[in-house]
Amino acid sequence: MKPTISSSRGIMKWGIALTVLGLVAMVGIYLLALAYTPLEVRQGAAQKIFYVHVPAAWSAMVAFTLVGLVSILYLWLRDERLDAFAASSAEVGLVFSVIMLTTGPIWGKPIWGTWWTWDARLTLTLILFLLFVGYMTLRSAVHDPAERARFAAVVGIMGMVLVPFIHLSVYLFRTLHPMPIVLKPSSPSLPPEMLRTLLLGFLAATVLYVGFVVLRYGLARHAMAQLDEEA
């Protein structure tokens, strides 16, 4: 089904509403983190970076996983809407990755005494980020739409394969990175105020991810519809 201007207008309007909602929710998380959660005894205020860093990492991993899953569907169905969604999710995943890869070292400096260490979790995350930078570069370098979508889908699937390794890396390798405290087999190990704020942070980052992707996808569909109308 070819995209139309009117359907892309509807998608963009939804995207704007969800993005604004996500940004407002993120302001709420900042206020909760600053005013509601207690100060951690050993780390001090640096621990509160966790409410920004972990939800951003969550959304980045969701974004890159969806790129891979949608890319598999694209290779099967060859629907250009799936390719547009994968490209949108990859771009948004990179935005969340930038936050993850900058706030992590800002936490690491006072707690570990170093901005960066080449352990498994950090190195694999950086490789995932660079792989998706390559994904976006590839998309802008190949001009034939079908060829671009096919090549990008293969890279997107390779990126998705890295995600479970990144999650499990703290169990598989010796690493400085803290163990999971929520996404683990046993119950979460956090005081209730911290856990509530973190879970709401996941929710806010998910809404923001959905808003960004819907908006980015709407823009892509709008551009495709305009090209079709001009042709």
Next chain:
Amino acid sequence: MPENAGYMIAAYIVAAVVYLVYGGSLITRALRALRSDRDILGR
């Protein structure tokens, strides 16, 4: 100021700037596209 507050403030500012710059740029592009359609299509 609590211990390590400067690091927390730096991380919060970085995240806020990235979210606002990216979100703002998407919203601006979408509003421009919606406005240009309305001008062309009269809706």
